[in-house]
Amino acid sequence: MESMFDLTGRVALVTGSAQGLGFEMAKGLTRAGAHVLVNGRDEDHVANAVSVIKSLGGSAQELVFDVSVDSARATALSAIASEHNRLDILINNVGLRDRRPIEEIDGPDFQALLQVNLTSAFLLCREAVELMRARQWGRIVNMSALGSAVGLKLSPSYASSKGALESLTRTLAAALGPDGITVNALAPGFFATETNAAMVADEDLSQKLFSRTALGRWGEPHEIAGAAVFLCSEEAAYVTGQVLTVDGGCASYF
Numbered sequence: 001m002e003s004m005f006d007l008t009g010r011v012a013l014v015t016g017s018a019q020g021l022g023f024e025m026a027k028g029l030t031r032a033g034a035h036v037l038v039n040g041r042d043e044d045h046v047a048n049a050v051s052v053i054k055s056l057g058g059s060a061q062e063l064v065f066d067v068s069v070d071s072a073r074a075t076a077l078s079a080i081a082s083e084h085n086r087l088d089i090l091i092n093n094v095g096l097r098d099r100r101p102i103e104e105i106d107g108p109d110f111q112a113l114l115q116v117n118l119t120s121a122f123l124l125c126r127e128a129v130e131l132m133r134a135r136q137w138g139r140i141v142n143m144s145a146l147g148s149a150v151g152l153k154l155s156p157s158y159a160s161s162k163g164a165l166e167s168l169t170r171t172l173a174a175a176l177g178p179d180g181i182t183v184n185a186l187a188p189g190f191f192a193t194e195t196n197a198a199m200v201a202d203e204d205l206s207q208k209l210f211s212r213t214a215l216g217r218w219g220e221p222h223e224i225a226g227a228a229v230f231l232c233s234e235e236a237a238y239v240t241g242q243v244l245t246v247d248g249g250c251a252s253y254f
C-alpha cells in the first residue's frame with residue numbers, strides 16, 4: 001500500500017521559512033517528498049536554512065524576496081514559473097507582530113502591518129493561483145493565529161489582520177474549489193520560536209500559559225509541521241475553508 005501524505009513531485013513555496021514555524025513546515029514538507037522554495041529577505045539566513053534541509057536529505061532551494069514588495073513578488077513568481085512550470089503548494093507564513101495597545105498604534109503603523117500580513121498574502125494567492133489552475137490542483141495554507149478568534153488586548157492590529165486572513169481563507173476556498181484548489185488556515189497557539197524567546201523566558205507568563213493549556217507547556221516549533229503536511233496532502237482533498245487550531249488545548253487567554 002502507498003503511504004499517506006506523500007508530497008513527492010510537489011513544488012511548495014513557504015514564505016518566511018528561514019526560521020521558526022515556517023522553517024519547520026518547510027522541513028516537514030520536504031520530509032513528505034516535496035521540493036520547497038525557502039523564502040526570507042536575508043540571503044545568508046535563507047541559504048543556511050536550505051543547507052540544513054539538504055543535510056537532512058530534503059530537496060530545497062533559496063527564493064529570497066520581500067513578500068510586501070510587488071516587483072520582488074512578481075520576479076519570484078516568474079522565476080518559479082520558468083524553472084518549475086508549477087506551484088502546487090503556497091504557505092503564506094510571514095506575519096508581523098505588534099504588541100501595543102490601540103492608543104499607541106497610528107494609521108501608518110496599522111497600514112504597514114496589514115500590508116505584510118494581509119495584502120501580501122492576498123496578492124501571493126492571486127499570483128500563485130494562476131500556476132495552480134493550470135494543473136487543476138493546489139493547496140494554500142494561510143498562517144493565522146489563535147489570537148484572531150479571541151481578544152488579545154495588546155495586539156489589536158495583529159489579531160485583526162489574522163481575522164481578515166481567516167475570512168480571506170474562507171472566501172478563496174469557495175472561489176477556488178472548482179479548480180481543485182483548497183484553501184485553509186492554521187491557527188497556532190503559543191510556540192517556543194526564536195521570536196517568542198523573551199516570552200518563553202518570562203516565568204510568570206509561562207506559568208499562566210501552562211495553567212490555561214491542556215498540555216501545560218509551550219508548543220515546540222516542529223509540532224506545527226504535521227498539520228501543515230496534512231493540509232497540503234492529497235488526503236486533505238475534501239478539507240477546505242477551515243481554520244485548524246494547533247494550540248495544545250488553550251482554554252482561556254491573556
Ligand SMILES: NC(=O)c1ccc[n+]([C@@H]2O[C@H](COP(=O)([O-])OP(=O)(O)OC[C@H]3O[C@@H](n4cnc5c(N)ncnc54)[C@H](OP(=O)(O)O)[C@@H]3O)[C@@H](O)[C@H]2O)c1
Nearest residue numbers: 016020021040041042066067093094095143145188191195
Ligand atoms: N510563533 C508563534 O507562537 C506563533 C503563534 C501564532 C501565530 N504565529 C504565526 O506564524 C507565522 C510564523 O511565526 P514565527 O514566529 O515562526 O515567524 P518569525 O520567526 O517571526 O518570522 C519568520 C521569518 O519571516 C521572515 N520575514 C519577515 N518579514 C518578511 C517579508 N516581508 N518577506 C519575506 N520574509 C519575511 C523573517 O526573515 P527575514 O527577516 O530574514 O526576512 C523570518 O525569518 C506568523 O504568521 C505568525 O503570526 C506564530
